[in-house]
Amino acid sequence: MSSSYLQSLLSRAHLSAQSLRGRQPSHPSWLSARTFVGTHTRPAGAAYSKASTELERRIDDVPMERFRNFCIVAHVDHGKSTLSDRLLEITGTIKPGDNKQILDKLDVERERGITVKAQTCTMLYNYKGEDYLLHLVDTPGHVDFRAEVLSSYRSTDSALLLVDASQGVQGSSIANFYLAFAQGLHLLPVVNKVDLPSADPGRALDQMKTNFELDPNTAVLVSAKTGLNVESILPAVIEQAPPPTGSLANPLKMLLIDSWYDNYKGVILLVRIFDGVLKPGDQIINFATKKKYTVGEVGIMYPLETAVSSLRAGQVGYCYFNPGMKQTSEAKVGSTFCHVGFEDTVVPCEGFEEPQPMVFVGAFPVDHSEFAHLDDSIQQLVTNDRSVTLQKESSEALGQGWRLGFLGTLHASVFEDRLRQEHGASLIITSPTVPYKIIHRDGREEIISNPAFFPSGDHEFKQLERLEPYVLATITVPEEYLGKVIELCESNRGTQVEITFWTASQVILKYKLPLAQLVNDFFGKLKGISKGYASLDYEDAGYEKSDIVRLNLLVNKEPVDAISQVMHRSQVMRTGRQWVAKFKEFVQRELFEVVIQAAVGKQIVARETVKAVRKDVTAKLYGGDRTRRMKLLEKQKEGRKKLQAIGRVTIDQKSFQGFLQK
Numbered sequence: 001m002s003s004s005y006l007q008s009l010l011s012r013a014h015l016s017a018q019s020l021r022g023r024q025p026s027h028p029s030w031l032s033a034r035t036f037v038g039t040h041t042r043p044a045g046a047a048y049s050k051a052s053t054e055l056e057r058r059i060d061d062v063p064m065e066r067f068r069n070f071c072i073v074a075h076v077d078h079g080k081s082t083l084s085d086r087l088l089e090i091t092g093t094i095k096p097g098d099n100k101q102i103l104d105k106l107d108v109e110r111e112r113g114i115t116v117k118a119q120t121c122t123m124l125y126n127y128k129g130e131d132y133l134l135h136l137v138d139t140p141g142h143v144d145f146r147a148e149v150l151s152s153y154r155s156t157d158s159a160l161l162l163v164d165a166s167q168g169v170q171g172s173s174i175a176n177f178y179l180a181f182a183q184g185l186h187l188l189p190v191v192n193k194v195d196l197p198s199a200d201p202g203r204a205l206d207q208m209k210t211n212f213e214l215d216p217n218t219a220v221l222v223s224a225k226t227g228l229n230v231e232s233i234l235p236a237v238i239e240q241a242p243p244p245t246g247s248l249a250n251p252l253k254m255l256l257i258d259s260w261y262d263n264y265k266g267v268i269l270l271v272r273i274f275d276g277v278l279k280p281g282d283q284i285i286n287f288a289t290k291k292k293y294t295v296g297e298v299g300i301m302y303p304l305e306t307a308v309s310s311l312r313a314g315q316v317g318y319c320y321f322n323p324g325m326k327q328t329s330e331a332k333v334g335s336t337f338c339h340v341g342f343e344d345t346v347v348p349c350e351g352f353e354e355p356q357p358m359v360f361v362g363a364f365p366v367d368h369s370e371f372a373h374l375d376d377s378i379q380q381l382v383t384n385d386r387s388v389t390l391q392k393e394s395s396e397a398l399g400q401g402w403r404l405g406f407l408g409t410l411h412a413s414v415f416e417d418r419l420r421q422e423h424g425a426s427l428i429i430t431s432p433t434v435p436y437k438i439i440h441r442d443g444r445e446e447i448i449s450n451p452a453f454f455p456s457g458d459h460e461f462k463q464l465e466r467l468e469p470y471v472l473a474t475i476t477v478p479e480e481y482l483g484k485v486i487e488l489c490e491s492n493r494g495t496q497v498e499i500t501f502w503t504a505s506q507v508i509l510k511y512k513l514p515l516a517q518l519v520n521d522f523f524g525k526l527k528g529i530s531k532g533y534a535s536l537d538y539e540d541a542g543y544e545k546s547d548i549v550r551l552n553l554l555v556n557k558e559p560v561d562a563i564s565q566v567m568h569r570s571q572v573m574r575t576g577r578q579w580v581a582k583f584k585e586f587v588q589r590e591l592f593e594v595v596i597q598a599a600v601g602k603q604i605v606a607r608e609t610v611k612a613v614r615k616d617v618t619a620k621l622y623g624g625d626r627t628r629r630m631k632l633l634e635k636q637k638e639g640r641k642k643l644q645a646i647g648r649v650t651i652d653q654k655s656f657q658g659f660l661q662k
């Protein structure tokens with residue numbers, strides 16, 4: 001995978017614009033062993049331990065009324081991970097400044113300073129002389145990782161809604177609020193970064209009251225960075241948030257929240273126990289697959305995997321099986337497990353909604369001999385991330401590969417990084433495409449995620465309807481950049497839905513935009529024109545009819561399937577010209593002329609020619625004989641024509657890689 005392509009994907013991703021300004025990796029030191037997936041091996045003894053008798057005794061003594069399971073939700077960069085660190089320090093789960101001890105983090109998270117996987121930890125906290133068993137989940141803030149956020153909600157009963165005092169409520173705060181609210185979580189307002197000179201906690205509280213009806217009197221104002229007032233958070237959680245419900249006396253009912261792969265133990269499951277007790281040696285069954293397992297070990301994340309004797313109703317912890325589960329595909333998140341023999345008694349939990357991929361790319365090995373190895377690596381990563389879809393694909397130009405679906409371009413880019421970092425993969429990635437829809441005359445609907453399968457010309461369009469996906473984008477922007485942001489949205493085929501003057505200086509804009517425009521560096525441009533101050537969030541807004549066509553690149557009349565793309569007709573001319581000019585740079589001169597064209601169906605919209613190399617066929621004639629010279633040149637011309645007719649230009653993988661790099 002080329003790094004510049006990754007960069008371009010990143011710049012097109014839906015990061016908060018502000019998050020990209022001078023960001024330092026700021027991950028919780030306690031990022032757990034869960035981040036080990038694929039072929040990673042954990043340093044022996046580093047990540048596992050057995051809870052001390054004292055810890056076990058304290059946990060056993062806590063009744064369920066004194067459990068609190070909560071997550072932290074916020075917009076990107078508002079300080080979730082920093083606050084999580086502080087809470088772990090306060091509860092003595094980690095020592096202050098312990099960061100360097102725990103190096104077990106995803107490289108990609110550390111490099112980019114973003115949370116990709118939800119992280120989870122159990123804490124014990126003594127409040128007014130009594131122990132409380134707390135379970136904390138730090139969730140990713142980026143919209144691309146929302147599937148992670150949603151499954152985290154299922155392991156908790158309440159959420160700290162964290163808002164940056166200087167930025168106030170932003171796009172993702174709103175989206176995450178509604179998601180948490182819809183899940184029935186109890187919400188506790190927290191205003192962070194009150195230490196900043198630009199902090200305006202009063203405004204943030206007002207916004208939370210107006211928009212979410214959250215009572216400012218219940219809010220906690222903190223600085224996660226300096227630790228100011230952080231000690232007030234846990235008492236607020238204990239007093240305001242509800243304990244989990246469930247019964248120890250009922251048969252076991254547990255929900256699978258997440259899973260990851262360990263080279264020694266097989267698949268490890270993160271589970272929430274709704275009813276009953278789970279112990280090593282128990283025989284359990286998966287409702288979905290009907291497969292039975294014997295429990296090998298159970299434990300809590302503290303913050304690393306720490307074995308305990310049992311997990312009780314209300315707790316969140318891990319378990320693995322003996323013999324170990326080998327395939328993560330057997331551990332579909334959202335599945336319910338119960339003890340063998342209780343399948344008819346226990347009512348399974350509601351499953352998780354399957355996330356729908358928004359962006360697709362084709363991936364092909366640079367070196368074909370790597371295919372089998374890469375296939376294994378991709379399978380491992382895909383089974384760890386339920387929001388990635390995978391299909392085999394074959395391209396005439398690039399050979400065998402895969403079509404991968406992601407929740408957004410950042411998600412795609414992080415996946416590529418992980419493949420490269422954790423599996424040493426080298427890939428050619430095609431331009432991202434969104435899922436288009438066609439409706440055939442007989443009413444049959446078809447989603448097309450590979451441009452090569454999109455109908456190619458106007459004659460075919462008469463037989464069907466073409467639709468493209470739209471999103472409702474929520475953009476939060478300071479008023480001084482409003483004009484430029486509106487211009488950007490309009491020039492990206494956007495339709496204004498709502499404009500709200502949020503505070504004296506902040507505006508919230510809602511625009512309906514084609515998803516394809518959003519994928520095409522919309523965020524990078526938004527970031528540029530707002531000097532990094534705008535933030536973006538979006539949600540699915542369904543399909544609409546659109547004059548979308550497939551642009552093909554032809555080399556000597558042969559279409560190059562790896563490069564074709566579906567786009568709005570208004571973009572065809574400009575893109576076509578760019579394509580042919582750029583592709584010319586990668587075509588070697590041949591003994592015959594090479595014609596590069598961009599076309600929609602039969603209509604050619606741009607053309608470039610790579611002139612033939614003229615071999616000096618008359619070199620061996622020393623002067624004189626003009627007729628002989630003409631004869632030879634004539635023969636050469638004939639030969640060229642023949643070559644041109646049969647000549648197929650060979651374009652190597654490196655050239656495709658070069659072309660597909662932005």
Ligand SMILES: Nc1nc2c(ncn2[C@@H]2O[C@H](COP(=O)(O)OP(=O)(O)OP(=O)(O)O)[C@@H](O)[C@H]2O)c(=O)[nH]1
Pocket residue numbers: 023024026027074075076077078079080081082083113114115139140141142192193194195196222223224225226
């Ligand atoms: N001044 C100040 N900076 C803070 C505070 N809390 C966090 N930060 C900084 O804000 C940046 C983002 O903090 P994170 O904790 O990574 O934010 P996050 O919400 O976990 O980010 P994502 O997981 O990527 O969504 C880091 O540079 C932190 O040091 C605070 O209370 N005051």
